[in-house]
Amino acid sequence: MTALRSILVLVPICLLAACGSKPSAAPPAPAKAEAVVHESDLLRLTLTREAQARLGIATIRVGAGSVSAKRATSGEIVVPAGVGGVPTNSVSNLQQLGIQQVAADGEVARTRAQLGLARIAFDRAAALVREEAGSVRARDEAAAALAAAKAAADAASAQRRLLGPAIRSLADQSALWVRVPVFGSDVGAVERGRAAMIRPLGDTGTARAARPVQAPPSANAVAGTVDLYFALDNRNGAYRVGQRVGVTLPIAGGTTDGLSVPTSAIVRDIYGGDWVYAKTAPDVFIRQRIEVASTQGDRAILARGLTPGAEVVTAGAAELFGTEFGVAH
Secondary structure, three states: OHHHHHHHHHHHHHHHHHHOOOOOOOOOOOOOOOOOOOHHHHOEEEOOHHHHHHHOOEEEEOEEEEEEEEEEEEEEEEOOOOOOOOOOOOOOOHHHHHHHHHHHHHHHHHHHHHHHHHHHHHHHHHHHHHOOOOOHHHHHHHHHHHHHHHHHHHHHHHHHHHOOOOHHHHHOOOEEEEEEEEEOOOHHHEOOOOOEEEEEOOOOOOOEEEEEOOOOOOEEOOOOEEEEEEEEEOOOOOOOOOOEEEEEEEEEEEEEEEEEEEHHHOEEOOOOOEEEEEEEEOOEEEEEEEEEEEEEOOEEEEEEOOOOOOEEEEEOHHHHHHHHHOOOO
C-alpha cells in the first residue's frame, strides 16, 4: 500500500512539471511582407518663404499644349552631290576616297589619250580612202577602234563622277549635305517637304534647319535603312565632313497633344529619369516623375506624370534638386 501511495503522489508532480516546461520555438515564416513609405512621402520638401526667395523659386500652372510630331535620330555630314554624280555615303576615310579619285582621274586621262589616237588613225584612214590610196577595210577598222575608245572614255568619266567632288575641293565646306538613315518601315511617316533640324551630338543649343534634297537612292540592306538627304548651310564652318549630328525629322500626320511645361522646369536624375517639382501646398514641394512625349523650343509636352492645373516650379528647380540631395548650387 505504501508503494502504491508513493506512485500516486509522484504522477501529479510529473504532470505538473511537464505542463510547466518551455514549448519548442515555431519555424520561421517562408516569406515576409512589410509596408513601405510611398515615393512622394520621401520627396516632400518644406521651405520657408526666406529660403524660397533665396533660391529664386518661381512657379506656373500646367496647361494643355501641342507640338508638331517629330522624330529624333542621328545622321552624318557628307559631301554634296557633284554634277551628274551621287553623294558620298560616308567619307570618314578621306585617304581611301582620295586614292580612288586619283586612280579614276588617271583612267580618265588614259582613255581620253587613247580616244585622241583613235580619232587621228580614223582621220588618216578616211583620207587615204578619199585619195584612193588606202583600203575601205582599214578605214572601217579605224572607225570601230574610234567607237571603242570613245565608249571607254565615257565609262571612265562616268565612274569618276560617281566618286563625287575632288578631295581638294573640300576646303570649301560652306554647303554640305546630311545623310540620315531611316528604317524602311518609318520612311513613309517622314514629311519629305519640310526641313529637318540639325544640331551637333550632345548639344542642346539652337538647331539649324536643313532643307530636303533629291538624291539618287541609297540604302543599307543589312541594317534595313533608307538614306534621306538634307542640304545644310555651313558658311560659318560649324560642321565638318564625316561629323555625326543629331537630327529631328518632321513626322506627317498632325501634332502631339498633352500637358505643356517649360523645359526649365524639368530636372534629370543620374538614371535619365525626368522630374518636376510640384507645389502641393503653401511652402511644400514634391518631386514628381514625368514622361516627356516631345519638345519644341522651350516647351515640353508630357505623356504622363501631372494633372491639369498642377503648379510646378519653373525657376529654381535645379536648386531644389540640390537641396534635396545635399548638392551645393
